[in-house]
């Protein structure tokens with residue numbers, strides 16, 4: 001009997017049995033990107049983690065409503081309550097409409113998410129599309145005296161919230177008094193009663209482009225408010241899972257708890273989940289260190305730290321090889337190893353599809369191998385149920401691959417496994433890989449392109465244009481493929 005699903009809850013700091021509020025339905029909200037720039041690889045890791053959770057929950061029978069927002073207003077440079085809007089700033093720099101910035105980077109985000117084979121969320125709401133809901137939420141918080149207006153802006157009152165039974169700081173494990181001591185004294189100029197209070201509505205300065213009418217004059221919503229409004233609108237006052245990157249735990253998610261609790265009297269989220277950071281050669285990935293690369297740079301191998309290109313599935317596999325709560329280090333060696341591992345699995349997927357069961361009276365049953373396969377399948381579920389331990393789950397898929405390859409090489413006869421275990425092996429190997437881990441064969445999607453390139457390759461070779469010949473070779477190599485020159489034709493194969 002397999003252990004039931006347990007998830008690590010950041011709020012309780014332990015693994016908890018996953019019990020949805022209304023089974024078989026599960027509500028899951030994940031903080032999406034602020035669409036003012038190309039999606040960062042660190043964010044990609046978060047979205048891959050929750051894509052895998054979404055896939056797994058669906059795979060084991062839950063009906064999941066997955067909501068992931070797009071932040072298209074209200075996120076200020078520096079993540080605080082002061083400064084320019086990130087999108088407004090880009091719009092000014094490029095002299096275009098803010099919505100052109102939003103559209104361009106939303107399109108890019110969707111392209112990258114598709115390259116990584118993530119399933120689109122059930123609902124992808126935007127902050128600008130929920131202005132009415134956000135203004136209403138501000139009014140409710142004002143009516144409950146959990147917020148106050150100051151000079152056309154409205155702030156959430158943290159001291160009042162805690163006096164009324166709230167516990168600001170409980171998610172990130174911070175103590176309110178410590179936080180108060182850490183924050184600078186008010187300079188007398190601030191509109192806030194308390195430096196920790198955060199904006200739920202900001203008055204728009206004359207040069208601010210993105211602005212809406214409100215009972216408090218023209219302004220725009222505070223960054224934290226949209227997630228509260230959109231999660232509860234689509235998932236209810238209380239819902240099952242809220243995910244995001246570790247960096248959002250404080251203050252963003254702490255503020256979401258305070259707002260949700262303030263609005264409805266309920267803790268909005270039952271299971272808070274956070275994925276960890278990326279490092280590069282042991283150093284924190286950051287723009288200022290020059291060691292942060294974009295997905296497109298990774299696919300093209302065009303960043304100076306990258307020795308070659310890595311395909312989307314290689315990167316997906318690489319990320320899933322470590323547990324989402326551990327830091328993950330990018331290095332060329334680790335990525336190359338991942339490329340090999342992924343290619344072996346993809347090859348397995350290609351051959352397993354061609355296999356079918358053949359009964360054979362003369363072959364005797366191999367009980368040990370049957371048992372080993374059953375155990376690997378069981379342990380795959382155990383690993384996924386243990387807070388989504390994809391690292392251990394992938395090890396089980398490699399055990400299954402070993403038997404797939406033995407069958408392919410005729411070292412093992414299907415009849416030795418029996419119809420049941422043969423079918424279990426075949427189906428588990430492909431569903432675990434494709435449906436749960438979201439790994440697909442890259443070669444097959446790419447086949448027309450590869451075939452076309454091979455034709456060009458032959459032509460360039462005849463014309464002795466060797467620089468172009470080399471270019472095509474290295475393109476193939478980047479995909480883990482090798483071009484084979486044979487007497488009358490040119491073919492490609494998975495590199496060993």
Ligand SMILES: [Zn+2]
Nearest residue numbers: 031032227252
């Ligand atoms: Zn959010």
